[in-house]
Amino acid sequence: MTIQSCDLNASVVPMPVSNENSAASAHSKAQRVARWLVSPSVLVLLLWMIVPLSMTIYFSVLQYSLLYPGEHPFVGLENYEFFLTDEGFSAGMSNTLILVGAVLAITVVLGVAISVLINTPFPGRGIVRVMLISPFFIMPTVSALVWKNLLMHPVSGVFAWLAQVMGMEPVDWFAQYPLSAIILIVAWQWLPFAILLLMTAMQSLDKEQVEAAKLDGAGGWAIFRHITLPHLARPIAVVVMIETIFLLSVFAEIFTTTGGGPGYETTNLAYLIYSQALLQFDVGMASAGGLIAVVLANIVAFFLVRLIGKSLTEKH
């Protein structure tokens, strides 16, 4: 912009050459200073990203097991091959996708329903809001343990007691429906996040729009379908994007409850990588798994952006 206007000046008004030169040099000098001042942070960021990434790539092509110290021979893509053909991989892959998909569905549907319901004033709304948000502040390990030992325990859990009161057989959640149990716990943790975002979005819904729809003859459902839901499209997209990023790497809830079992039933990719690296001490394979997970996350992110990104960029 500045350079262009300099040129323009030069062509219209015959300026002394030296003058223009000094202006240009002052300009480039300022740029050089800026570059110097910015470079340390750029460098740090670069190292921050490049070093772990390149080391992971490096390890992923070595035969590098902590159980066998000494030589780490180059093995090419063998680690990738082993990881991809590992019996845990397809299970981990599908479990990851099921977990992400199910938790997203639960949190978005319930999140929308709850935030629409608590948008109308009622006595005690403030307290209800705080209680709805509070699970978000509990550490994943803690909440997983609470669910495991106090709620879902087949003998001493609240659910088992409830089942007995109603004359039903208590369910042994982690043995019978292990993945569903994990989904339930994770959804409980992420529901507050969805509510928080959607509740805030509901407050910015124009009341006169709703009133106009009422005058147009829209009932409760029509208002929800034609006014509220389109208004929430963007915040829903944000919830889906952010939750996906975190849900792809759920770990603590699995670690503290099922340990990935029984078999591979609750092993997701993050847990699979952990078990490769730290249970089998195979750094090479864990690195390969990590990179595959990164690629997978990128593919998922790509499709999500394509799917809902449109409503994100579309300005109202």
Place this chain on the structure above:
Amino acid sequence: MAELKINALRKSYGDIEILKGIDLHIRDHEFVVFVGPSGCGKSTLLRSIAGLEEVTSGQIVLGGRDITGLKPAERDLAMVFQSYALYPHMNVRKNMSFALELAGVDKATIEAKVKDAARILELTHLLDRKPKDLSGGQRQRVAIGRAIVRHPQVFLFDEPLSNLDAALRVQMRLELARLHHELNATMIYVTHDQVEAMTLADRVVVMNQGRIEQVGTPLELYHHPVNQFVAGFIGTPKMAFIPARVIGGQGHELTIQLPSGEHLTLPRSPDSIHVGAEVTLGIRPEHMRIVSPENANLTGQLDVTEHLGSDTYCHVNIDGGHTLTVRQGGDYEGRFGEIVGVDFDLSRAHLFDSEGNALDSVTRQAA
């Protein structure tokens, strides 16, 4: 028949009474404007008619049908909001057809009605745009179009022009007046701008603090305000008010004394007022004239003069700390600080008792 009757309507929020007993009769095809200062309850009254507010007591009857307890959609009215309240994710066509689609009208009819409304409002080339891609005036027209397609019995407008710039406001005002003739519909229009009220209305309803002060045609309000509030609210620049005291009366004439000592005689029956009573003289800028200080009703010192081209507004400071605004011809040249005389057209002056109620002039009583 879209005749609207409002009987003893009251509305409270908690302990605060906003509408304090409204009685109003709006005739078929009439363009009625509610006007009043901000916060006087105009919107609340309009929203009560629309069914968006539950009333505390009273009755609203539209075309012989009691609609007081009905849902907004069942009342057969359409409303245009100040914020336009367009549906942001629907294009113009969908915004206008939404109500008809909800009502289950068939596609061909919807298409025809939307086309018709778009033609009237010159929106045809914008039908596929979203509200965000429209200018303020265009959005305004879409909001009106959304009301028109439904062919409601009554149109309600809540300050529809207040978000537009001055030039556009004048243009839209004309379009609304034209629309009223074209649709031949009953329209109720809320504004705090008395110019809009005077120019648009068949009848104006002046409101103040939850009550109706006066209902009448624009000229009735201008010539015969029933009290000091209406007198001060209608007309620009505002009517001047000067405190005075009754010093005598005889036949059809009443003599008052101004604080500066001058005596004025007005055509008012002295029967309803006693000598010594405090009154207020009201006189509009266009009913005063600047003259030479000798033989004038009043003298004062000329303050600022404002030249509008067509008129000149002269501000004159008189005794007692009052300022009169006098409307002079466009080419009047006054000198700042000059001592001038002000003459009143006393046949057009207004007189208010200590409660602010107008003392009817003799000519009006006779009429």
